[in-house]
Amino acid sequence: MFSQEHFFLAERCMCHIIYMKMIHKISCFVLFFLLSSTALFSQQTDDFQLSTHMLDLSKGVPAAQVPVTLYRWDTAGSEWVTHARSVTGDNGRVADLLPASRDNEGMYKLRFDTYAYFTDQGLTTIYPYVEVVFEIRGKGHYHIPITMSANGYSTYRGN
Secondary structure (H helix, E strand, C coil): CCCHHHHHHHHHHHHHHHHHHHHHHHHHHHHHHHHHCHHHHCCCCCCEEEEEEEEECCCCEECCCCEEEEEEEECCCCEEEEEEEEECCCCCEEEEEEECCCCCCEEEEEEECCHHHHHCCCCCCCCCCEEEEEEECCCCCEECCEEEECCEEEECCEC
């Protein structure tokens, strides 16, 4: 009825399923660690009101050397004005975008230039850049990160 070849194929299939479940669990653990360890890698200081970082979900690591530009909405001119430029560090972070000593209330936009980051890895991305628009109210700290792969991204207000 069943040959030894059938049992061999069934055994291989089971090993593959177990392997895939193990990879899934490891990937979930890495993602959880990266998202929950903000304080561990943080360079945030009380001197600055705004920080950001980029996590590469496809590799499970911080995205280093990604150019980031901060714009502020100029209501008088009805246009975005460049406010600061930086590059993510080895930990994927930029911690010094807005000095806390100023009144920073207003509308802002962070632009992550992601094209070179992904093409340097041999990947094609559908997002040559990502722009995140947000509003600062009051003196509290704002941490605006993105999690990204070559084909998708997400953002949230971190801590």
